[in-house]
Amino acid sequence: DTEVTQTPKHLVMGMTNKKSLKCEQHMGHRAMYWYKQKAKKPPELMFVYSYEKLSINESVPSRFSPECPNSSLLNLHLHALQPEDSALYLCASSQDLDHEEQFFGPGTRLTVL
Amino acid sequence: KQEVTQIPAALSVPEGENLVLNCSFTDSAIYNLQWFRQDPGKGLTSLLLIQSSQREQTSGRLNASLDKSSGRSTLYIAASQPGDSATYLCAVKKAQGGNMLTFGGGTRLMVKP
Numbered sequence: 001d002t003e004v005t006q007t008p009k010h011l012v013m014g015m016t017n018k019k020s021l022k023c024e025q026h027m028g029h030r031a032m033y034w035y036k037q038k039a040k041k042p043p044e045l046m047f048v049y050s051y052e053k054l055s056i057n058e059s060v061p062s063r064f065s066p067e068c069p070n071s072s073l074l075n076l077h078l079h080a081l082q083p084e085d086s087a088l089y090l091c092a093s094s095q096d097l098d099h100e101e102q103f104f105g106p107g108t109r110l111t112v113l
Numbered sequence: 114k115q116e117v118t119q120i121p122a123a124l125s126v127p128e129g130e131n132l133v134l135n136c137s138f139t140d141s142a143i144y145n146l147q148w149f150r151q152d153p154g155k156g157l158t159s160l161l162l163i164q165s166s167q168r169e170q171t172s173g174r175l176n177a178s179l180d181k182s183s184g185r186s187t188l189y190i191a192a193s194q195p196g197d198s199a200t201y202l203c204a205v206k207k208a209q210g211g212n213m214l215t216f217g218g219g220t221r222l223m224v225k226p
Contacts, residue, residue, distance in 0.1 A: 006156075042202060042216035043157070056213065090156055100145050100164070100206065102214065104157040 004105035006091050012111045015081060021108045023074040023091030031055075031097050032074040034066060035090040037107070043090055049074060050097050081112045115140045117205055119217035126193055127225050134188040134220045136203035141181050147214070148177050148188050149202040157202065161188070165208070193224045 004025045013019050023032065031050050035043035048056035049068040063085075065077040074091055091105040116139045126132055136146070145164045149157040161170045161177040163186065169178040176189040186203060200221045204214040 004156075040219075042204075042218055044216075045213060048213070088154065092157075101147065101159060101162050103159065104149075106156040107154075109154060 004091055004093055004103050006089075006105040006108050008108060009106070010109045010111075012113065013078065013081065014113050015083075017081075018077070018079045020078065021076040021089055021091075021110075023076075023105055024072055025093045025103070025105075026072055027093065027095075027103070028071075029093035029095050029103075030071060031094045032068065033092040033094075033102065034074070034076055035092065037088040037090055039087075047076075048097070055097065078110075081110075083112050086110055086112045115143075115205060115207060115215045117203060117215050117217035119201075119203060119220050121220060122218065123221040123223075125223040125225065128193060128195060130193050130224075131189070131191050132193055132222075134190070134201050134203075134222070136186040136188070136217050138184045138186075138205050138215075140207070141184050142208045143181065144206045144208045146177075146179055146186050147204045147206070148175075148186075149204065151200045151202060151219070153200075160201075190222075193222075195224050195226050198222055198224050 007022045034046040037043040046060045047066045052068045063080050067075040088107045090107045092102040094102045118137045120135045147162045148160045163170045163179040174191040179186045200219045202219045204216045
């Protein structure tokens with residue numbers, strides 16, 4: 001299995017809702033990433049996990065809460081989001097932080113009403 | 114701070130043309146450079162990865178070059194096809210400090226039949 005999967009593909013939520021995005025990989029990678037991508041803009045790094053520990057938090061608001069329950073799974077918990085948080089959320093993985101190539105999932109298209 | 118620029122932002126060509134996409138970066142202290150393809154609303158597909166010590170990489174009709182000293186990379190697409198229509202992103206990884214990628218703004222390519 002050489003792919004990163006993300007669920008759901010699409011998500012519509014209200015500003016008072018709590019939802020979670022999920023990412024999974026079975027390539028044995030030990031580094032996983034969350035990116036946010038607005039329309040016609042490049043991806044922006046949000047969080048990096050290395051060996052299930054948070055390595056980098058790019059000053060992301062606390063309404064986004066990442067979780068890495070094991071080496072194959074990465075979650076992004078969402079609470080009290082704003083309409084401007086609507087974007088494509090991409091997950092990626094790499095063998096480790098020192099290894100070059102990042103593999104991306106298909107993304108979750110999030111709309112906040 | 115590393116800045117990555119891609120020119121042109123959009124490109125439309127007839128089928129069969131050879132074309133060149135450009136990527137420039139301000140800090141030459143990079144570990145590698147990666148070219149991605151992104152279809153609308155989808156995730157990123159890695160096309161080519163060039164290590165800082167390499168000059169070029171080839172995959173099928175794609176050829177990527179790297180001139181680290183001048184802060185430039187090009188992606189050459191031979192005999193373009195309508196299926197090549199997508200946004201092409203370049204990203205650089207800095208030489209030290211984890212596997213963080215800095216993305217360019219992308220080039221939206223349209224290949225007309």
